[in-house]
Amino acid sequence: xxxxxxxxxxxxxxxxxxxxxxxxxxxxxxxxxxxxxxxxxxxxxxxxxxxxxxxxxxxxxxxxxxxxxxxxxxxxxxxxxxxxxxxxxxxxxxxxxxxxxxxxxxxxxxxxxx
Amino acid sequence: xxxxxxxxxxxxxxxxxxxxxxxxxxxxxxxxxxxxxxxxxxxxxxxxxxxxxxxxxxxxxxxxxxxxxxxxxxxxxxxxxxxxxxxxxxxxxxxxxxxxxxxxxxxxxxxxxxxx
Numbered sequence: 001x002x003x004x005x006x007x008x009x010x011x012x013x014x015x016x017x018x019x020x021x022x023x024x025x026x027x028x029x030x031x032x033x034x035x036x037x038x039x040x041x042x043x044x045x046x047x048x049x050x051x052x053x054x055x056x057x058x059x060x061x062x063x064x065x066x067x068x069x070x071x072x073x074x075x076x077x078x079x080x081x082x083x084x085x086x087x088x089x090x091x092x093x094x095x096x097x098x099x100x101x102x103x104x105x106x107x108x109x110x111x112x113x114x
Numbered sequence: 115x116x117x118x119x120x121x122x123x124x125x126x127x128x129x130x131x132x133x134x135x136x137x138x139x140x141x142x143x144x145x146x147x148x149x150x151x152x153x154x155x156x157x158x159x160x161x162x163x164x165x166x167x168x169x170x171x172x173x174x175x176x177x178x179x180x181x182x183x184x185x186x187x188x189x190x191x192x193x194x195x196x197x198x199x200x201x202x203x204x205x206x207x208x209x210x211x212x213x214x215x216x217x218x219x220x221x222x223x224x225x226x227x228x229x230x
């Protein structure tokens with residue numbers, strides 16, 4: 001069990017650029033979550049996958065955001081035309097699909113928009 | 115919609131003391147789960163303890179215990195014999211008992227500092 005892995009750890013980009021983050025969940029976990037955490041706040045839910053199906057999206061996930069989990073393993077989160085307000089820590093978590101299993105979090109990707 | 119409130123932005127205690135972090139929540143659900151997560155500086159969030167709402171007995175994990183008051187919608191975390199490694203942000207979180215997303219709703223966090 002190598003834990004949830006997120007890449008990159010930090011991303012600095014100019015406003016208007018596109019960015020993509022990757023999350024590799026714990027191998028046997030079929031559920032995958034993305035959260036966003038701004039400075040001094042708790043994480044906020046963005047979206048959820050069960051296997052390759054994206055089953056729920058938050059209102060926070062504007063049309064500039066897209067998430068995929070093409071083979072039910074790793075996931076990507078893309079932000080197009082980044083804005084200053086997108087600056088945050090993006091956290092990925094995974095869990096087993098039986099019952100209510102605890103979510104295991106990655107280290108996050110910190111996005112800074114210049 | 116569920117909300118979680120942590121009214122203590124920061125707390126600080128001496129090593130070996132006991133500290134209690136407060137959390138209240140608002141929900142119309144009857145079946146749900148409550149969690150405390152710890153986020154050390156620049157490190158990943160880890161689960162400290164969890165409580166099923168249908169269980170009356172308060173959960174305990176070594177030095178960590180909770181005081182779950184369902185009627186008052188209160189879920190406090192007690193850390194006994196605090197250690198320097200307990201220094202972290204602590205988040206209270208709520209999850210509906212749901213076959214669906216099982217997304218976590220977090221509070222704003224409490225920054226806990228354990229002083230030597």
